[in-house]
Amino acid sequence: ATTTHSHTSTPTGGMPGSYPEYQKAGEVGMRTLWVVFVLMVIATIAFSAMAWTVPVQKRLYHVITTMIVIFASLSYFAMATGHGISYHHVEVRKSHSHMPDTAHDVYREVYWARYVDWSLTTPLLLLDLCLLAGLNGAHIFMAIVADIIMILTGLFAAFGSENTPQKWGWYTIACIAYLVVIWHLVIHGRQMANQKGGKVGSFFTAIGGFTLILWTAYPVIWGIADGSRNMSVDAEIVAYAVLDVMAKAVFGAWLLLTHMNMPESQVDLGGFWSHGLSSEG
């Protein structure tokens, strides 16, 4: 038995006497969505204020990072007010009733607003990291395309049917795209960051490692909550809430505060179209 919050309603006319089950957010989930909305608004104000303290030529990380928390604020406002959420039919379950041969439909909430958020914010987070490492435009572009494929195939997985290859097929494709993203970040990004000099190299290793751990938790939560439904909708909301605050607000504050005291981390677009390519033979 799952620990999900379930609600019953009137029969929908399918099987006689069968009541559909709705797995949806309760009090804890709703409150969590509002709390994260407020935190993201505070982060937006703080990052904007920080941007004003540096000359406009040095604001690229500030601009990108502020956009990330703006998008997150919008998506949490949507979800807290009930937008960007759909019920997805997940299974037909045998009823525990005295009547044999009865079954009922189970529906679960899918918060698709998250995928809209992630399709905009994860490319921006990657852009922050790629600029820090000093990757060239071609590699940044490939990493971002793989990232967008990961999020959109993840959205299809969330609406995939259980008894077809849809759900876990899309999930597998998304995980492969994730490995491509990680390859660019961990292997190529670290190499380039180390070439930039000691301080940037060790900062990139730290914030990149932080990112790697957080990002890897997303597909794990997805597999437990959305994939195999062994987590209630409330627990799923709380899990993503913690990850989102860490991956966006904490990540952003760390990046911007470090950048202010590390001139070597300044974005250098001089080699955007070229550098790094010569080393690839």
Ligand code: RET
């Ligand atoms: C999904 C499910 C399909 C498989 C994979 C996923 C990865 C998601 C990631 C999300 C990162 C989100 C962030 C949000 C911003 O704060 C789509 C869950 C691999 C890595 C960092």
